[in-house]
Amino acid sequence: MAIKNVSIVIYVRAWDTVNNAWKTGDAANITMYTALDGGTPGAISGTVAEVDATNMPGVYKFTASAGELNGNSAMFSGKSSTANIVIVGQSVITEQGTIAVVDGVADAIKDKTDNLPSDPADQSAVEAAITAATSPLATSAALTTVDTVVDAVKAVTDKVDTMIEVV
Numbered sequence: 153m154a155i156k157n158v159s160i161v162i163y164v165r166a167w168d169t170v171n172n173a174w175k176t177g178d179a180a181n182i183t184m185y186t187a188l189d190g191g192t193p194g195a196i197s198g199t200v201a202e203v204d205a206t207n208m209p210g211v212y213k214f215t216a217s218a219g220e221l222n223g224n225s226a227m228f229s230g231k232s233s234t235a236n237i238v239i240v241g242q243s244v245i246t247e248q249g250t251i252a253v254v255d256g257v258a259d260a261i262k263d264k265t266d267n268l269p270s271d272p273a274d275q276s277a278v279e280a281a282i283t284a285a286t287s288p289l290a291t292s293a294a295l296t297t298v299d300t301v302v303d304a305v306k307a308v309t310d311k312v313d314t315m316i317e318v319v
Contacts, residue, residue, distance in 0.1 A: 156246035157222045163203070165210045165240040166232060174210020175237050176202065182239060184214055184230040188223030196220050196228070221246055 154160050166175040166182065182200045185193040198214035216228065221244065229241030 154221055154244045154246045156224070156248055157218045159215055159218045160221065161213050162216050162228050162242055162244070163211055163213050164228065164230060164242050166212060167210065167238045167240060168236060169238055170236045175234070176205040176209050178232055178234055178237060179212055181233040181237070182212060182230050184228060186216065186220045187227045189225055
């Protein structure tokens with residue numbers, strides 16, 4: 153998605169109508185035009201370059217300036233000074249956002265996450281923390297102490313029950 157009033161690279165194709173094939177080697181002969189929001193076409197300022205004649209025959213690119221994308225929609229097309237070559241245009245719908253805001257938010261998130269460990273919940277570390285927290289609770293000596301204290305409390309409460317019955 154293109155952002156309104158922000159430059160981007162646009163791709164178009166050149167077709168040779170006589171040979172019924174994509175046209176390579178024609179960048180110097182192509183003039184590109186844009187029409188914003190259905191308006192009158194005007195020549196663009198960018199330089200047209202061929203992408204790759206072997207692997208992407210007939211594909212050309214140019215950078216549309218911010219001003220050439222200062223509309224809700226833009227149609228990019230062109231013409232070649234070479235006979236029988238047709239440029240297949242590209243339409244673009246722009247978005248009202250701004251890249252600076254998105255970039256700023258992404259940078260803020262990155263600042264927070266750069267300091268996180270690569271494995272924040274390493275299982276062996278979790279198990280070690282659980283063992284450290286629970287090991288003093290269930291030792292034989294600790295259980296004996298608890299049993300002794302419970303027996304002492306029971307002896308006192310038994311006497312209280314007896315005292316209440318006597319009264």
